[in-house]
Amino acid sequence: MDGEIGNGVMKTASNGVNEYENRRLTDDEFDRYSRQMIVPGMGKEAQLRLINSRVLIIGAGGLGCPAAQYVAASGVGTLGIVDGDVVEMSNLHRQVGHATSRIGMKKVDSLITHLKDLNPLPTYTPHPFHISSQNAADIISKYDLVMDCTDNAATRYLISDICVLLQKPLVSAASVQKSGQLIVLNCPPAQQGLIDKPYPPCYRCCFRKPPPPSAMVTCGEAGIMGTVVGMMGVAQAGEAIKILASNLHKPSTSTNPSAPPSENLCQPHLLLYTYDLASGIGPYTFRAAKMGGRKKNCFACGENSPSTLTLEGIKGGNPNYEQFCGLNAASTTLLPKEERITASAYHQAKVKGELPEHILIDTREKEHFSFGSIEGAVNLPFTTLLTKAFKIKRAGQEEGKAEDILPPQAKEVSEDAPILFVCRRGLDSQEAVEKFKELGLDKGGKRKIMDIMGGMKAWKDEVDPDFQFI
Amino acid sequence: MGSSEPTSCETIPITVEFSGGLEMLFSNKAKHAVAVPSIDPVTNSPFNIGHLIRHLVDNLITDDRTDLFVLDDHLRPGILVLINDADWELEGEEEYEIQSGDAILFVSTLHGG
Numbered sequence: 001m002d003g004e005i006g007n008g009v010m011k012t013a014s015n016g017v018n019e020y021e022n023r024r025l026t027d028d029e030f031d032r033y034s035r036q037m038i039v040p041g042m043g044k045e046a047q048l049r050l051i052n053s054r055v056l057i058i059g060a061g062g063l064g065c066p067a068a069q070y071v072a073a074s075g076v077g078t079l080g081i082v083d084g085d086v087v088e089m090s091n092l093h094r095q096v097g098h099a100t101s102r103i104g105m106k107k108v109d110s111l112i113t114h115l116k117d118l119n120p121l122p123t124y125t126p127h128p129f130h131i132s133s134q135n136a137a138d139i140i141s142k143y144d145l146v147m148d149c150t151d152n153a154a155t156r157y158l159i160s161d162i163c164v165l166l167q168k169p170l171v172s173a174a175s176v177q178k179s180g181q182l183i184v185l186n187c188p189p190a191q192q193g194l195i196d197k198p199y200p201p202c203y204r205c206c207f208r209k210p211p212p213p214s215a216m217v218t219c220g221e222a223g224i225m226g227t228v229v230g231m232m233g234v235a236q237a238g239e240a241i242k243i244l245a246s247n248l249h250k251p252s253t254s255t256n257p258s259a260p261p262s263e264n265l266c267q268p269h270l271l272l273y274t275y276d277l278a279s280g281i282g283p284y285t286f287r288a289a290k291m292g293g294r295k296k297n298c299f300a301c302g303e304n305s306p307s308t309l310t311l312e313g314i315k316g317g318n319p320n321y322e323q324f325c326g327l328n329a330a331s332t333t334l335l336p337k338e339e340r341i342t343a344s345a346y347h348q349a350k351v352k353g354e355l356p357e358h359i360l361i362d363t364r365e366k367e368h369f370s371f372g373s374i375e376g377a378v379n380l381p382f383t384t385l386l387t388k389a390f391k392i393k394r395a396g397q398e399e400g401k402a403e404d405i406l407p408p409q410a411k412e413v414s415e416d417a418p419i420l421f422v423c424r425r426g427l428d429s430q431e432a433v434e435k436f437k438e439l440g441l442d443k444g445g446k447r448k449i450m451d452i453m454g455g456m457k458a459w460k461d462e463v464d465p466d467f468q469f470i
Numbered sequence: 471m472g473s474s475e476p477t478s479c480e481t482i483p484i485t486v487e488f489s490g491g492l493e494m495l496f497s498n499k500a501k502h503a504v505a506v507p508s509i510d511p512v513t514n515s516p517f518n519i520g521h522l523i524r525h526l527v528d529n530l531i532t533d534d535r536t537d538l539f540v541l542d543d544h545l546r547p548g549i550l551v552l553i554n555d556a557d558w559e560l561e562g563e564e565e566y567e568i569q570s571g572d573a574i575l576f577v578s579t580l581h582g583g
Contacts, residue, residue, distance in 0.1 A: 059583055062583055063583040064583070149583050150583055151581065151582050151583045152581055153581040156581060173583065174579070174583055175580060175582055175583055176491070176581075176582035177491065179490045179580060180580070181490070181577075181579065181580050206550075206557075207550075207579050208547070209548065210547060210548055210581075211547055211579065212537075212546065212547070212548070215538050215548055215578065216548075217582070218581075218582050219582045219583075222582075224582065229582075229583065232583075270557075272489060272490075274489055274500070276500075287575075289550070289552040289555050289556060289557060289577075290555065290556040290560065292557050292559045292560050383533065386533050387497075387532050387534070389534050390531075390532060390534040391532070393534070435534070
């Protein structure tokens with residue numbers, strides 16, 4: 001099936017595993033890979049294994065770009081890339097396999113353009129759509145190793161489940177804001193349901209349940225340092241290269257006794273990386289935590305898993321990954337209509353001079369606020385607000401104590417003047433209203449507390465298109 | 471046993487760390503030196519990770535969103551606990567009895583990329 005890759009001729013070894021003939025490297029290959037081939041532990045055999053391997057990178061973003069660059073440069077034979085998005089300007093500070101001149105292009109095509117220039121020898125296969133329960137098995141089955149470079153929990157569980165069923169090693173990384181995590185799973189792959197001896201864990205063994213949606217943060221909300229996610233992507237490539245060069249990606253079964261011993265991979269380490277912008281002592285911290293092996297009761301790979309997880313089931317929508325990650329349940333409306341005002345209604349009332357004296361509190365973090373807000377707004381970041389509210393509640397609600405949470409500007413308006421909240425997209429502002437009422441700041445209804453619906457996003461859409469919204 | 475028992479007055483020093491965004495709930499500080507009782511005053515049993523989690527909610531958390539740390543009296547899903555750099559599942563989870571000098575790390579799992 002891969003006869004055209006390199007000059008290797010596939011033969012079937014006595015143990016049933018496909019091996020490639022030991023061939024002479026082409027002059028191009030020899031020249032290009034010489035510096036990595038002379039590293040102790042690599043050599044010609046390891047390079048041929050790389051050349052004859054097929055890697056799938058799922059996600060062509062902050063992790064996928066650096067991962068793909070190093071995997072391609074190292075000389076794997078086939079590199080598949082899955083992503084349905086197009087390149088946007090806001091991607092480029094971290095997604096360094098794309099380019100300003102390729103904004104608007106499909107990410108897979110943009111990245112492959114870059115990779116072909118870097119190393120024309122591998123075969124590049126674009127998969128220009130998002131991975132789903134319907135297409136995941138078909139795509140993953142064509143590769144030897146999978147790299148999870150995606151950006152959400154539901155997809156991470158799906159990819160891991162398919163990798164268990166198809167016996168593919170999975171190099172998984174994630175990164176948000178100033179932190180990153182990396183772990184090698186299912187490597188060497190073992191048949192689903194086996195528990196007779198230690199086997200490597202899958203994603204579900206290590207992370208049995210996803211966090212509630214309220215606790216999941218995305219790079220779009222929390223931000224992301226390019227170097228942090230870049231470091232994780234490069235480390236991911238390093239693990240993938242190591243696995244392929246060492247032949248660890250082959251399923252370990254009793255019919256494949258030649259599979260190398262890999263006790264250490266049955267209890268892999270989770271790499272944790274934190275980067276501290278404020279620390280002058282150490283700019284970064286790496287640490288590694290020892291994880292457990294395959295769990296007897298794991299839904300995907302444990303003792304009874306063949307009855308709970310199958311390829312047919314996944315294709316038919318079972319399990320439902322969105323539901324498992326609680327994505328359908330999230331409600332975005334907490335407050336009744338009379339406690340809310342639209343951005344445009346607020347603006348019109350203000351222009352007409354119909355707005356009563358009030359205080360407007362912007363609950364975005366100060367980094368967001370630094371790019372501008374509605375005229376007259378004062379900044380009280382949501383996390384600070386919650387911390388203050390918590391202290392007040394813990395101290396007991398003595399008379400006057402709750403007022404301490406109000407910004408100093410509140411003293412400039414009458415004490416029953418309405419309080420309005422605005423946030424980024426309209427959820428924190430509603431919680432802020434509820435929090436203030438809990439503290440009794442609405443004085444039993446005498447003081448109105450409201451929120452601006454849809455936050456500064458709505459303000460930009462309805463009122464001020466020039467507003468710099470992040 | 472009452473609180474006058476000398477054993478319940480002893481405290482053990484440990485380090486508690488938060489990562490992956492959880493530090494936000496604990497005065498935005500990643501590393502805390504914490505002294506915990508060697509015997510849990512409520513259950514009168516050796517102080518374990520389960521007790522520590524309650525202790526942190528009662529004494530160290532500085533944010534109102536305790537549900538980002540505990541749900542139904544247990545650690546919320548999506549938080550890994552590492553006891554001296556090993557997954558707590560290797561150490562007995564909530565039952566692990568705290569030893570002097572232990573480093574306990576709470577990490578929220580990340581999904582972005």
